[in-house]
Amino acid sequence: MKVLVPVKRVLDYNVKPRVKADGTGVDLANVKMSMNPFDEIAVEEAIRLKDKGVTEIVVVSIGEQKSQETLRTALAMGADRAILVVSETKVEPLGVAKILAKIVEEEKPDMVILGKQAIDDDNNQTGQMLAGLLNWGQGTFASKVEIADGSVNVTREVDGGAETDTLKLPAIITTDLRLNEPRYASLPNIMKAKSKPMAQKTPADFGVDVTPRLTTLKVVEPAKRSAGIKVADVDALVGKLKEMGVAK
Amino acid sequence: MKTLVWVEHDGQAVKDATLSAVTAASQLGEVHLLVVGQGVDGVAAEAAKIAGVGKVHVADDAAFAHALAENVAPLIVELMATHDAFVAPSTTHGKNIAPRVAALLDVMQISDILSVESEDTFTRPIYAGNAIATVQSSDAKKVITVRGTAFAKAATEGGSGAIEAVASTGGDKGLSTFAGAEIAKNERPELTSAKIIVSGGRALASSDQFHALIDPLADKLGAGVGASRAAVDAGYAPNDYQVGQTGKIVAPEVYVAIGISGAIQHLAGMKDSKVIVAINKDEDAPIFQVADIGLVGDLFKIVPELTEKL
Ligand SMILES: Cc1cc2nc3c(=O)[nH]c(=O)nc-3n(C[C@H](O)[C@H](O)[C@H](O)COP(=O)(O)OP(=O)(O)OC[C@H]3O[C@@H](n4cnc5c(N)ncnc54)[C@H](O)[C@@H]3O)c2cc1C
Ligand SMILES: Cc1cc2nc3c(=O)[nH]c(=O)nc-3n(C[C@H](O)[C@H](O)[C@H](O)COP(=O)(O)OP(=O)(O)OC[C@H]3O[C@@H](n4cnc5c(N)ncnc54)[C@H](O)[C@@H]3O)c2cc1C
Numbered sequence: 382m383k384v385l386v387p388v389k390r391v392l393d394y395n396v397k398p399r400v401k402a403d404g405t406g407v408d409l410a411n412v413k414m415s416m417n418p419f420d421e422i423a424v425e426e427a428i429r430l431k432d433k434g435v436t437e438i439v440v441v442s443i444g445e446q447k448s449q450e451t452l453r454t455a456l457a458m459g460a461d462r463a464i465l466v467v468s469e470t471k472v473e474p475l476g477v478a479k480i481l482a483k484i485v486e487e488e489k490p491d492m493v494i495l496g497k498q499a500i501d502d503d504n505n506q507t508g509q510m511l512a513g514l515l516n517w518g519q520g521t522f523a524s525k526v527e528i529a530d531g532s533v534n535v536t537r538e539v540d541g542g543a544e545t546d547t548l549k550l551p552a553i554i555t556t557d558l559r560l561n562e563p564r565y566a567s568l569p570n571i572m573k574a575k576s577k578p579m580a581q582k583t584p585a586d587f588g589v590d591v592t593p594r595l596t597t598l599k600v601v602e603p604a605k606r607s608a609g610i611k612v613a614d615v616d617a618l619v620g621k622l623k624e625m626g627v628a629k
Numbered sequence: 630m631k632t633l634v635w636v637e638h639d640g641q642a643v644k645d646a647t648l649s650a651v652t653a654a655s656q657l658g659e660v661h662l663l664v665v666g667q668g669v670d671g672v673a674a675e676a677a678k679i680a681g682v683g684k685v686h687v688a689d690d691a692a693f694a695h696a697l698a699e700n701v702a703p704l705i706v707e708l709m710a711t712h713d714a715f716v717a718p719s720t721t722h723g724k725n726i727a728p729r730v731a732a733l734l735d736v737m738q739i740s741d742i743l744s745v746e747s748e749d750t751f752t753r754p755i756y757a758g759n760a761i762a763t764v765q766s767s768d769a770k771k772v773i774t775v776r777g778t779a780f781a782k783a784a785t786e787g788g789s790g791a792i793e794a795v796a797s798t799g800g801d802k803g804l805s806t807f808a809g810a811e812i813a814k815n816e817r818p819e820l821t822s823a824k825i826i827v828s829g830g831r832a833l834a835s836s837d838q839f840h841a842l843i844d845p846l847a848d849k850l851g852a853g854v855g856a857s858r859a860a861v862d863a864g865y866a867p868n869d870y871q872v873g874q875t876g877k878i879v880a881p882e883v884y885v886a887i888g889i890s891g892a893i894q895h896l897a898g899m900k901d902s903k904v905i906v907a908i909n910k911d912e913d914a915p916i917f918q919v920a921d922i923g924l925v926g927d928l929f930k931i932v933p934e935l936t937e938k939l
Contacts, residue, residue, distance in 0.1 A: 500756070501755065615938060
């Protein structure tokens with residue numbers, strides 16, 4: 382069984398994003414970039430499924446040349462080979478999903494495991510779009526994945542609790558935070574990853590038009606909150622809450 | 630512009646998230662609703678009364694009982710032949726279904742909008758709300774999800790929408806089946822519509838202490854209960870309680886953060902609350918940078934005392 386895992390290079394989650402003064406976006410010059418945390422979880426899940434019938438894990442990234450680093454990280458964690466689709470310009474989820482659909486046609490995986498959202502654009506779209514394009518089942522926001530005979534059971538984090546759906550394979554899965562805890566790559570594995578195969582492609586190779594449909598007109602900082610007051614004790618807090626009418 | 634709004638419901642009643650989506654849609658044009666499910670006559674009747682609603686399309690079919698995206702998306706695509714925009718609240722159903730619809734329509738979705746600037750221009754948060762982007766769509770049809778806290782709720786009375794059954798539902802696509810659900814029973818106000826929320830963090834240190842300290846305080850205040858990711862991951866609170874970038878987005882009148890440090894991912898979910906109260910033993914905790922009222926000290930002493938004195 383083959384699994385495809387798309388991974389995205391994003392601003393590290395520990396870095397506080399700064400909006401550029403000219404209002405064109407968030408400043409990504411000289412800041413730490415890492416694999417989208419949900420994608421680490423996706424890679425980890427694919428690796429864990431290796432005991433349960435998964436034989437090959439292919440990781441894909443669509444983005445700048447520097448996304449090679451992200452793919453190497455996935456290879457060091459345990460993926461088998463990588464495909465980089467180079468685009469120095471913006472590719473929206475719809476374009477990403479179309480490229481992934483072409484890669485799926487070529488690679489014929491049994492499952493594609495994606496992150497539920499990328500923490501930069503927070504779109505939460507790509508997996509569902511890919512499922513629509515392929516006419517596959519989709520198990521989004523997964524907290525548990527169990528492969529059965531010709532199908533996969535996915536427990537999903539939904540409003541109000543959890544829901545389990547059974548999907549016919551091949552299928553799409555998107556990961557939520559509690560699916561697993563991703564491993565750190567060991568030094569020997571980081572070394573080994575350097576010799577694992579990485580193919581390079583462009584969107585044009587797949588005949589996909591990735592012209593953006595959305596134009597970003599401007600990016601601004603949200604209204605700032607300022608720190609308020611500190612109260613000395615519980616009585617003062619109760620007093621404040623009463624003043625505000627929260628407590629009687 | 631003719632919009633089709635996804636009605637969020639639990640089979641019995643219309644959920645509040647629908648009302649914010651209706652308000653957003655009404656800023657685009659005519660509002661039509663879509664009620665999908667099995668045995669949803671009651672929901673449709675309730676939906677028809679929402680102020681400002683035109684038609685209410687009802688798709689009643691066993692294949693829709695659990696709103697599986699694989700079955701529902703083709704139905705919406707068909708209805709979009711006569712609508713210009715599909716508008717869904719950012720609920721798990723909305724987030725699950727809308728992008729599938731968008732892909733089938735060859736449209737780039739606009740996720741989690743905060744405002745409607747014009748028929749094709751919207752604002753939306755990126756980077757956990759640390760930046761707000763204004764985006765313009767060049768697609769002929771729009772697919773949009775709506776952040777509930779950013780739009781007022783439409784009135785639940787005053788409308789008289791015409792209820793119309795969808796001609797052909799398309800039935801089961803055979804890609805997925807519902808195998809079960811564990812929906813936590815929660816007598817407290819829903820997080821996304823609660824006026825007051827009391828949230829607990831990692832500092833609570835166990836499920837027992839979480840419930841022993843947070844629940845009574847919430848009861849006293851008539852509040853909903855939330856949690857940080859750390860508290861949910863550690864099993865102190867169910868996943869449905871998580872507030873933040875990747876959990877629920879809330880904006881109550883009062884948000885009480887107890888033993889929560891204030892990581893940007895957490896702030897992303899609550900920083901639009903009207904008043905933020907923070908209790909934390911570390912006076913340098915980042916939560917104090919956004920709190921209107923802070924109390925530095927040990928929550929294990931403060932919270933019981935606070936509950937008692939209220
Ligand atoms: C140089 C450059 C500049 C860009 N500038 C902007 C900009 O200013 N504004 C803007 O909105 N977008 C920009 N983008 C595009 C943006 O980075 C995203 O690729 C796109 O918007 C996807 O949104 P998302 O990640 O929120 O999707 P989501 O749907 O949230 O992503 C979900 C999952 O899909 C997969 N996925 C998503 N994208 C990729 C990818 N590229 N490669 C592999 N897997 C992926 C991952 O598994 C991810 O977890 C730029 C891209 C590049 C390369
Ligand atoms: C991709 C991604 C997505 C995420 N999404 C979310 C999200 O949606 N929501 C979310 O909340 N987090 C999210 N996080 C996690 C986030 O980064 C933080 O790790 C998390 O919010 C921390 O939770 P906490 O404040 O409870 O714990 P901590 O950061 O450990 O803070 C505990 C606080 O309790 C205080 N404390 C300890 N003991 C006491 C005491 N006796 N009395 C009073 N105070 C005490 C400490 O001073 C400290 O400030 C995400 C992270 C990632 C990587």
